[in-house]
Amino acid sequence: MGEFTGKVAIITGSARGIGKEIAAALAAEGARVVISDVNAEACAETAGEFGAQAIAVPANVTVKAEVENLVRQTKEQLGAVDILVNNAGVTRDALFIRMKEEDWDLVLNINLKGTFLVSQAVSAVMLKQRSGKIINIASVSGLFGNAGQANYASSKAGIVALTKVTARELAGRNINVNAVAPGFIVTAMTDKLTEEIKASINKQIPFGRMGEVKDIANTVLFLASEKAAYITGQTIAVCGGLTMQS
Numbered sequence: 001m002g003e004f005t006g007k008v009a010i011i012t013g014s015a016r017g018i019g020k021e022i023a024a025a026l027a028a029e030g031a032r033v034v035i036s037d038v039n040a041e042a043c044a045e046t047a048g049e050f051g052a053q054a055i056a057v058p059a060n061v062t063v064k065a066e067v068e069n070l071v072r073q074t075k076e077q078l079g080a081v082d083i084l085v086n087n088a089g090v091t092r093d094a095l096f097i098r099m100k101e102e103d104w105d106l107v108l109n110i111n112l113k114g115t116f117l118v119s120q121a122v123s124a125v126m127l128k129q130r131s132g133k134i135i136n137i138a139s140v141s142g143l144f145g146n147a148g149q150a151n152y153a154s155s156k157a158g159i160v161a162l163t164k165v166t167a168r169e170l171a172g173r174n175i176n177v178n179a180v181a182p183g184f185i186v187t188a189m190t191d192k193l194t195e196e197i198k199a200s201i202n203k204q205i206p207f208g209r210m211g212e213v214k215d216i217a218n219t220v221l222f223l224a225s226e227k228a229a230y231i232t233g234q235t236i237a238v239c240g241g242l243t244m245q246s
């Protein structure tokens with residue numbers, strides 16, 4: 001018996017990267033996991049790797065009808081939604097002065113509106129259940145305002161605020177809402193950075209290196225567990241000390 005045996009978890013953007021690692025960690029502890037991603041092919045492939053413990057339900061988090069279908073399919077096939085991890089996210093970096101309006105809209109839509117839409121649809125189920133855990137993946141960029149990421153940092157700061165509001169509104173029904181703010185983690189997202197930028201980032205991190213996907217998954221599992229029952233509305237930075245909140 002794993003810590004999450006009998007629990008059902010939806011993880012958005014879980015075809016690869018941090019989301020996939022979170023799904024793997026929850027599945028290893030007995031949860032049944034819903035692999036959801038805008039990339040339907042990769043979504044099915046990843047769910048296939050987990051065998052009978054996983055189902056694939058592709059969804060673009062910015063499209064309300066697809067989000068509603070994700071929650072409906074989960075309920076029909078697995079009977080409940082105990083854990084939601086809002087992980088789907090993208091970057092379109094540029095200096096603020098040159099940032100294109102379409103790149104602002106795209107990043108805000110996927111990262112912030114997507115988190116709102118999926119949270120709202122899943123909350124309807126959790127409110128009836130009178131239990132649930134929502135974990136939003138923010139970023140340290142939203143805490144300290146990384147240059148070149150006006151759209152991304154704003155979307156992630158918005159997620160931190162949304163986490164607090166939903167935590168207050170849902171606490172009465174025994175639903176915890178928290179956020180994890182990763183620092184720089186080795187994934188496809190950070191592979192895009194040049195070696196020079198990576199070296200300068202590592203210099204700023206007290207531990208002198210980027211984190212691994214398992215560092216984020218471990219924190220998400222803690223927040224999804226009963227060990228974190230009295231924690232809500234919080235954002236935990238997992239960043240090797242890059243940011244230290246006052």
Ligand SMILES: NC(=O)c1ccc[n+]([C@@H]2O[C@H](COP(=O)([O-])OP(=O)(O)OC[C@H]3O[C@@H](n4cnc5c(N)ncnc54)[C@H](O)[C@@H]3O)[C@@H](O)[C@H]2O)c1
Nearest residue numbers: 013017018037038060061087088089139182184185187189
């Ligand atoms: N890698 C890092 O260093 C880092 C740092 C801080 C925060 N994060 C956050 O962690 C999360 C995961 O990042 P990652 O590094 O694993 O990225 P990734 O690019 O490897 O994975 C993101 C996944 O989200 C999916 N996705 C994109 N748009 C979507 C949409 N509209 N609907 C549904 N799915 C969509 C992609 O297909 C992809 O599978 C993101 O929210 C990201 O902002 C990452």
